[in-house]
Amino acid sequence: MTETEIKKTTIVFMGTPDIASIVLESLHLENYPILGVVTQPDYKLKNKDEDEYISPVKKLALEKNIPIYQPQKLDDDFKKWLKNLSPDLIIVTAFGKIIPRDILEIPKFKSLNVHASLLPKLRGASPIQNALANGMNETGITIMLMDEGIDTGDILSQKSIIIDPQDDYITLTGKLAVAASSLILKTIPSWIDGSLAPTKQDSNGATMCQLIEKSDGKINWDEDAQDIYNKFRAFRVWPGIFTFWENKNNLQKLSLNQIIVEKDKLGEKHHLGEVFKYSENEVGVQTNSGVIILEKIQLAGKNETPVNDFLNGYPDFIGSILK
């Protein structure tokens, strides 16, 4: 099969967030015929009259004049729409819904999933966040044939990525998106021409990651500073990390929007969760091992403020115990 023939492979793309839109864009730039894009329905953000959440994938598709389908459910109507397009291949990247087997098998060349981990590690909904939260120093992209399980399909190709200690959700997503784009462009041709043999996953090494909940952002001060910092990196965009501060007999939510991790000073150890002057103009919170230096914090209902400004208004913050 020639390269020109391969480039005629028609594709339906399914995905939602930024990383998906970057993969979609690279397919589009390579001139693959993209028959349609499937993405999550928009939803209105209340209290903000006109703001609507539109997925990055939808925005890109609108720009490129690609037909869009936003099904509430992957039902018969959706199946009809897809059969009507009759793509050669479906490519799924962070779509956000489980896709039934009969849909996956509609295209001649089946359905490929671009997953942001080195499978069988970190199967499931939040591989990027979990790689960071677990303090891993390597993750990657896996392209696999989809089956009815959650990220259990046979592997076609993988590419690993080193996680820098400074990486957070935003920077790591960027790196993974780049890797995902180049890997899918390499993988499609050898899959289509039959030169690539799928490999079964070793389910013994499998780990799962759950959908992230708001409450996952709550800090336990009896964890180590590095673990808390890893959570901060992982939940940077959502849900963030937060703790509670008792201000005038009110327990108020306090978000930590910018922090640094430090080792304990020799001979200095405070109560767990205690706020103290770490240095002349640094404010620290004691953890089980190490100190979290606060830089920018935000009290519920207030704007984000640098911690030193916060102290001007709330001098009692020093010496209090965060819960």
Next chain:
RNA sequence: CGCGGGGUAGAGCAGUUUGGCAGCUCGUCUGGCUCAUAACCAGGAGGUCGCAGGUUCAAAUCCUGCCCCCGCAA
């Protein structure tokens, strides 16, 4: 009509319940001290108290309407 917090000097906040001189910490400016400093001492500048209307002898404070910021929920 989803629930709630907030808007007071450049920054962060008190004061509003019970109407009565516009406050605190930081920054900033001037002077002093000092080898020196983000330290210390003395002094100063900086306000339409979100906007509009109402009540009152008197409104940041009470009443009505509006604008804006944020947290929760979705």
